Amino acid sequence: MFPTTSLRRSIVHHLTLALLCLGVSTIACGEDALDRMTRKKLQATREAIANLKKERIEVTQPRPLKTYRANLHVHSHWSHDSRGQIEDIVAAAKRADTDILMFTEHPASHYDIVKDGHQGMRDGVLLIPGAETKGLLAYPKASIRNADAMGTEEYFGAVQQTDGLAFISHLEERMDLDIPGITGNEIYNTHADFKEEKRLVSSMRNPLWLINTAPMIQEYPQEALLALLDYPADYLKRWDAMSATARHTGVAANDAHQNVGVRLRLIEKDMVRVEDALGEKILELNRKAAAELIPIKEDAKEGEIVFQLLLDPYENSLRHAGTYLLLPEQSQAAVWDALLHSRAYVCFDGLASGRGLQWFASSKENQERVEIGGKVKAKGGVVFSGYSPQKATWKIIHDGQQVHTATGYECQYETSKPGQYRAELWLDAPQPKIWILTNPITVE
Numbered sequence: 001m002f003p004t005t006s007l008r009r010s011i012v013h014h015l016t017l018a019l020l021c022l023g024v025s026t027i028a029c030g031e032d033a034l035d036r037m038t039r040k041k042l043q044a045t046r047e048a049i050a051n052l053k054k055e056r057i058e059v060t061q062p063r064p065l066k067t068y069r070a071n072l073h074v075h076s077h078w079s080h081d082s083r084g085q086i087e088d089i090v091a092a093a094k095r096a097d098t099d100i101l102m103f104t105e106h107p108a109s110h111y112d113i114v115k116d117g118h119q120g121m122r123d124g125v126l127l128i129p130g131a132e133t134k135g136l137l138a139y140p141k142a143s144i145r146n147a148d149a150m151g152t153e154e155y156f157g158a159v160q161q162t163d164g165l166a167f168i169s170h171l172e173e174r175m176d177l178d179i180p181g182i183t184g185n186e187i188y189n190t191h192a193d194f195k196e197e198k199r200l201v202s203s204m205r206n207p208l209w210l211i212n213t214a215p216m217i218q219e220y221p222q223e224a225l226l227a228l229l230d231y232p233a234d235y236l237k238r239w240d241a242m243s244a245t246a247r248h249t250g251v252a253a254n255d256a257h258q259n260v261g262v263r264l265r266l267i268e269k270d271m272v273r274v275e276d277a278l279g280e281k282i283l284e285l286n287r288k289a290a291a292e293l294i295p296i297k298e299d300a301k302e303g304e305i306v307f308q309l310l311l312d313p314y315e316n317s318l319r320h321a322g323t324y325l326l327l328p329e330q331s332q333a334a335v336w337d338a339l340l341h342s343r344a345y346v347c348f349d350g351l352a353s354g355r356g357l358q359w360f361a362s363s364k365e366n367q368e369r370v371e372i373g374g375k376v377k378a379k380g381g382v383v384f385s386g387y388s389p390q391k392a393t394w395k396i397i398h399d400g401q402q403v404h405t406a407t408g409y410e411c412q413y414e415t416s417k418p419g420q421y422r423a424e425l426w427l428d429a430p431q432p433k434i435w436i437l438t439n440p441i442t443v444e
C-alpha cells in the first residue's frame, strides 16, 4: 500500500526538516530563485509569455543579413560531466529553434577535441567542435599539441595560430583577465547565474527537496529556468570596461550538460538507489522507505528507473539563452566572420524568440546602414534605429552609461558623441526581465 499524497508530503517535509537541522542545507537571507519558484509565480510567468506571443509582430524592415541562432558552451558525452548523445542534442536544438551548436567539451586524453568533436551539418544544424579549458571557450581549427602544459595566454596564442576563436568563460572567476586579441567573452552564463542562487542551490543538494519539487518543475521547466535569470550586471560592467580598449564580442553561455537532477532506480528486490543525473550513486534506501517518498509499482523490475527529475534538459537549457548571429549563410566561415566582428546579440528566448530584431546605425551624411558590431563616423551625426518583434523597454547604453530609454516596437536615438553604443531590451514577464543584449556599434 502507498501512503496518500498528503502523508507522503508530510514524510518528505519532516525528513527535509531533519536534514536541514543536520546542516545538509544552509539558510541564507534575501530573495533568490527559491522564492521565485512557487507554482503561483511560475504560472504567472507562463501567462506573461503567452501574452507576449499574442503581442508579437513581424519586423518588415529589409535587412541585408539573415539571423541564425547559436548556442555556445554546450557539452556532450565527450565531457566527463555529461552523457548527452549527439542525436538527442540536435533534436533538442531543433525544438529550441537553434541553427548552430558550438560545443565546448572538457579535454581528456582519450579523444581529440577537433578530430573527434561533433562537426558539420546534421539535420539542418551546424555543429562546431571546441573545448572549455583554461578559463576559455576555445574553438581551435586544428589540434593543439601539449596543451596541458600551457597557461591561458599561451594556449590562446596556439588557438589563434590555427585561426581559431576563444572567449573568456565564467567571468566571475577571472574578473581581471584580459588577453590581447581575444575574440570576446561570455556576457551571460546560466551556470554562474544559478550558482548565485545560494538558497536554491543548497535546497537542490537535498534529494528529498528535489523529489518533492519535481512535479512543479516538470510542469514548468522553462519558467523554472527563467526564475534563475538575473540581469548580469557584473558581467556587463566588466564587458563594457574591456570593450572600451578593444573589440570583445559578447556571447551567451548555456553551459548545457543535462546533468542536474536526481533519479531513483530499483537495484534489487528490496533496495532503491538514489542517483544523480549522470547515474552516480547518492545513497541507497530500502524499497519500503523509498515507497514512502514516491509510489513504486508492485511489478517494477530490477534496474528500472522509478522516478526521474532533470532540471536542465538540453531543450530547455538551449532555449533559455542564445546568441543570434547575422550571417549571409549557415557556414562555419560565416560564423567566424560574425563572431570576429561582433555581429551578434544575446537573447533569452525562454521569454520570447529574439528572431527578427534589428539594431543598426545610419550616418546622417551618407545614410549608410551599419549593423551591430560595425563602425560609423560621428561627423554630421548618427541615427540609431531599432525594430523589435515584441513591444519592449529599450535602453541605450553608451560606454557603460544609460543615455536613452523608450518603450515600444521601435526605438530611435540620435547622437554625434563617439563611443560604444549597445541596446538592451526588457520585457514584462510579469516583472521586468532582461530579454536582449546587443553587441555595440562604435561611433568614431
Ligand SMILES: [Zn+2]
Pocket (backbone or CB within 6 Å): 073, 075, 104, 132, 255, 256
Ligand atoms: Zn561548461
